[in-house]
Structures are given as structure tokens and as C-alpha cells.
Amino acid sequence: MPEGLTLDSPRVEDGAAIWRIARDSEVLDLNSSYSYLLWCRDFAATSAVARGADGEPAGFVTGYLRPGRPCTLVVWQVAVDHAHRGRGLAAALLDGLVARTARDLGVRGVETTVTPDNTASNRLFASFAERHGAPVEREVLFAGGLFPDAGHAPEVLHRIGPLAA
Numbered sequence: 001m002p003e004g005l006t007l008d009s010p011r012v013e014d015g016a017a018i019w020r021i022a023r024d025s026e027v028l029d030l031n032s033s034y035s036y037l038l039w040c041r042d043f044a045a046t047s048a049v050a051r052g053a054d055g056e057p058a059g060f061v062t063g064y065l066r067p068g069r070p071c072t073l074v075v076w077q078v079a080v081d082h083a084h085r086g087r088g089l090a091a092a093l094l095d096g097l098v099a100r101t102a103r104d105l106g107v108r109g110v111e112t113t114v115t116p117d118n119t120a121s122n123r124l125f126a127s128f129a130e131r132h133g134a135p136v137e138r139e140v141l142f143a144g145g146l147f148p149d150a151g152h153a154p155e156v157l158h159r160i161g162p163l164a165a
Helices: 012-025 033-042 089-105 119-131
Strands: 006-008 048-051 057-066 069-080 109-114 136-142 155-160
Antiparallel strands (some): 006 048
16 A cells, blocks of 8 residues: 555445545546445445545445355446545555455456546556456447447456466
């Protein structure tokens, strides 16, 4: 973790801050504030926050175990507060969460979806796979036309793994 930050599991009290970080990212599909509260309650074991010295979230990664593939962590969202960008925090959050879920839950692979135009996320997951010596498979999971909002880009599935034990 970058200096001055610690890795932690999210708590319900973090939901509002996580929602604000997602909103301010200007690239994530923003979910309802209620959903972030639920995420912090129900998926804390498969999600992570980076905390500053004041205890406030500086970034987060949300995930869940894929039903039917419980050894696969699906990464839902990753975002870092503007004040903490450029320090490798997103990569540190992802590495820390995957290490914890591999140890505690038996995770052996990661899946996520990224739109083709999200350069930062595409780089994040490619570099994660490279750091962990894991192969990556990519395919369109949801074509843009499946979304009810016009103009949504396709969501490309990145399947990373198996991860080294």
C-alpha cells in the first residue's frame, strides 16, 4: 500500500464515502447509494478499502464470488479518490484483495468487465495478470445493444487465471 494508507474490509459506515468516490470517478456506472451500503454489509469479505490516517476511504474495490464458480472473484468496481491517484493505489487494492480472498476463500481466478475505452482499467487488469504470471482471456460478455441506455459500450470480460498458489 502507498505510504500513509492501510488495506481494510469495508464497513457499512464506508458506504457513503465509497458512493462518492465512485460518483467522482466520472467513469464508473454509478449505482444507488443504497447499493453501496448493502455491498459494504453483504460483500465485505470480497471487497476492500484503502484507509487514510483519518480512517476515511481513499479508494475501494468491490467484488463477489461468482455463483457456480466459487473460486472466481468477480471484481465489480475499482476507484480511487482524486487526491490519491497516481500512487499505485488501485493496483495495491486489487493485489491485497486477491491475496486475502485466495488465502481465506480459495480464490484461484479473477473476472471483471471493462469497456474498451476505459484505458486505465484495461491497463490495471493487464498489469495485474502480468504481475501474477496469469493468462488472460478476453471476450465480449455484454454487447452494447443489450443495455437499455442508448450508447452503452460493450462490456468485455477479462478472465484472469489460474493464479499461482
